[in-house]
Amino acid sequence: MYKLSGVTKQYSRGKETVHALRGIDLVIEDGDQVVIQGPTGGGKSTLLQMLGALDRPTAGSIEFDGVDIAKLSETKLTRLRAEKIGIIFQSFNLIPTLTAQENVETALAPMGTKPAERRRLAAEALESVGLGERLHHLPGELSGGQQQRVAISRALVKKPKVLLADEPTGALDEGTRDEILALLDGLWKEYGLTFIMVTHDSHIAKSAPRLATIKAGQVTITDQARQTAPVSY
Amino acid sequence: MFLIYLRRELRRRKKAALVISMGLALGIALVITVNSVSAGMTAAQDKVLQSLYGLGTDMTVTKAQTSTTSTNGTPKFSFGAKDDSSKTQSSDNVRVQGFQTLKSTVVTQVSAQKGVDQAVGGLSLSVTKVDGSFTQGKAQSTTGSGQRGSTGGQPKVQGGGADFSVNSYTVYGTDVANLDLGPMTTSKITKGVDFTSSQSNSKVVVVDSAYAKTKKYSVGDSITISGTKFKIIGIATADSGDSTANVYIPLKQAQTLSDSKDLVTTVYVKATDSKQIDTVKATIQKNVSGTTVTTSADLASTVSGSLSTASNLATSVGKWLSIAVLIAAFLVAALLTSSAVSRRVREFGTLKALGWKSGRVTRQVMGEAFVNGLLGGALGIALGLAGAYTVTAISPTLTASLGSTSSGGGPGGGGRPGQQAAAKAIDIALTAPVSVNTIAIAVALAVAGGLIAGTFGGWRASRLRPADALRRVE
Incomplete structure (x- = not known):
């Protein structure tokens, strides 16, 4: 799935240069579940953005299914994100003016899905996460856990190959956190996804099949109880 | 998706949409009112000129001015004395x-x-x-009253007129x-x-x-x-x-x-x-x-009085005021749209992360600005029509003095109807007719205002990189 070779990312902050990633080499197989853990400012979110084709590395290559996405044009990166990558954010990032169903539909819009089909798929995705009764609710009318379920539906409705999650339980209480983690684990297996999650929660990190610890821009991989989901594509 | 998102956003940001629309509306209303009043002024001037020329006349030919030495310019009246004074x-x-x-x-x-x-x-x-x-006076003789040697007074004429x-x-x-x-x-x-x-x-x-x-x-x-x-x-x-x-x-x-x-x-x-x-x-x-030719343009320059003053005001102050207000409205609309994009960086960043193309995000922003422009246009047209209607309803009276500065064949000159008018002022009730052209200009301005504002906002939105947009909120 992913093969990262010497991935470096530098930012300029005034006269200062920040080295977010320093020559990372990493291989993630299809169906892997990898948790990236590290201290704040260690570069974990930057790594996730590279994997999600949201940003380009300063140096090195990121192969996705054999294609170096660091060299792809902006248009091709956009298409890659639209078709193959689902992303979940810590603060849900739902569009506040759109209903739950419409929020899920936003992920299908760039794929050219027809409106009726879009509505049907979005409703199905929300039902699969237990929000069949909340289709027409605005994000402000939903709890944090429900909002994250909408965000998960939005990420999975297009049936991506990869699900990236940036601190998906960071804004939730402990009970809801466990619910969401159980849901994600179930979906990972059900959909046969490659699932990469960033967290600073050591409880989550301990139970992860593969743990990528990132510190000062460098990664160490630990296979704790490696297992892969049955890939369905 | 475009229309649903557009409708929801406009509904959610009613106040911002109203501020942008009202700014544009004010500018457009001013343009309509000033244009209509100017049209009314022109119509009033045309009426004044037509009252001299008549419809369809493009110019008049009169005798070139020469120094008048004729004595027949002084009216003469002949009355003979008659016995019958009552006649x-x-x-x-x-x-x-x-x-x-x-x-x-x-x-x-x-x-x-x-x-x-x-x-x-x-x-x-x-x-x-x-x-x-005429009433003839009557002669009365005066009797002596102590004047020595006087046997009878001189007759004196009394009365008459x-x-x-x-x-x-x-x-x-x-x-x-x-x-x-x-x-x-x-x-x-x-x-x-x-x-x-x-x-x-x-x-x-x-x-x-x-x-x-x-x-x-x-x-x-x-x-x-x-x-x-x-x-x-x-x-x-x-x-x-x-x-x-x-x-x-x-x-x-x-x-x-x-x-x-x-x-x-x-x-x-x-x-x-x-x-x-x-x-x-x-x-x-x-x-x-030996002739002087006067065109309506020559004659228009001789119109003075409150009509002329108001006309000058409408064409100079009114025009520049409209332009200034419009530019200000466009700038405010552009700045507010741009600032709205800044507030929605996370939203647009998320959409880009979901695979929305920059063009789609830009279209969304431009669509919202365009609708604001159209709303502003509709409000502006309503306000402008109300302004023009008020002017017409009040119908302020303007006075036009004609031909006072002309010489030769002009209105003060060669014995033409204009000369008669020169001596008096013509009162014209001002109207403010709103033409289809004015409405078309207003619609075009509304569209332009929306597009300018949308271009600013859309340009900012298109430059957002998904990672930058997400990083800003972290």
Whole structure:
């Protein structure tokens, strides 16, 4: 799935240069579940953005299914994100003016899905996460856990190959956190996804099949109880 | 998705949308009102000029101004002493207005010039009628009262005097064979009938309605001018409320009354092409010597008074005020849209992370700004129409003074109806007509305002990189 070779990312902050990633080499197989853990400012979110084709590395290559996405044009990166990558954010990032169903539909819009089909798929995705009764609710009318379920539906409705999650339980209480983690684990297996999650929660990190610890821009991989989901594509 | 998202966003950000729309609306309303008032001013000026020229007249030809040494400019009245003091005496003085005349052959000469479609001559007269009676004084002898040697006093005249009224009015001799050009075209026959081409030798008159009302004339009555009795066949009402003359008579009759056989004061000219007026003017001035040609543009420059002041205000201050307010409204709309994009960085970043192309995000922002522009346009048109309607409803009266600065063949010059108008001010009620063009301009401005604002916001949104957009909120 992913093969990262010497991935470096530098930012300029005034006269200062920040080295977010320093020559990372990493291989993630299809169906892997990898948790990236590290201290704040260690570069974990930057790594996730590279994997999600949201940003380009300063140096090195990121192969996705054999294609170096660091060299792809902006248009091709956009298409890659639209078709193959689902992303979940810590603060849900739902569009506040759109209903739950419409929020899920936003992920299908760039794929050219027809409106009726879009509505049907979005409703199905929300039902699969237990929000069949909340289709027409605005994000402000939903709890944090429900909002994250909408965000998960939005990420999975297009049936991506990869699900990236940036601190998906960071804004939730402990009970809801466990619910969401159980849901994600179930979906990972059900959909046969490659699932990469960033967290600073050591409880989550301990139970992860593969743990990528990132510190000062460098990664160490630990296979704790490696297992892969049955890939369905 | 585009329309759903658009509708929801506009509904959610009602206040921001209203501020942007109101800003644009104010600018557009001002443009509509100023444009309409300007159109009203132009219409008022046209009415003033038409009251002198008549509809369809592009220029007038009058005699070039010469120093007047004629003595017949002073009205003379002759009254003889009569025994019967109670008997009323009357004397009319008929004068050519301005004392400058052209030969009737000039009309033919002007008609023959290149670019001239039609030329018609007219004669403007001024009539002063004095009516009244003398009362003879009575001689009384005085008896002696202590004056030595006096056997009887010298006779002394006591009592006596004169009681006269003066009635001045204007008469215009019109070419009854060519009634579609000249001053009478600005009046409509409201009672009776108009002249016919066969009435050049008939003693018939058409009286201006305002004058007829004052003198209590009606169709069928008679009016005596310098001893000649004319029958009133029609009452004419001037469109602008201010007529060229009080009484209209056939040209031949006017020439006879004023002893001006084959003379006219003004030749009214219609050009074949209204865009070639200056060329035609030059041609006439070159080929017909001793004449002054005055176009409506020349005459417009002589209009003064509150109409002129208001017109200048509308075209200068009003125009620049509209432009300033519009620019300010566009800038405010652009800044507010741009600032709205800044507030929605995470939203747009998320959409880009979901695979939305920059173009789709830009279209969304531009769509919202465009709708704001259209809302502003609709509000602006409503406000502008209300403003224009208010001006029309109030109909402020403006005064136009004519021809005071002209010399020579201008309105103050060569004995044409304009000269009569020069002495008085014409009151015009201002209206503010809103044309389709004005509405079209307003719609175009609304669209432009929306697009400018949308371009600013869309440009900012298109430059957002998904990672940057997400990083900003972390």
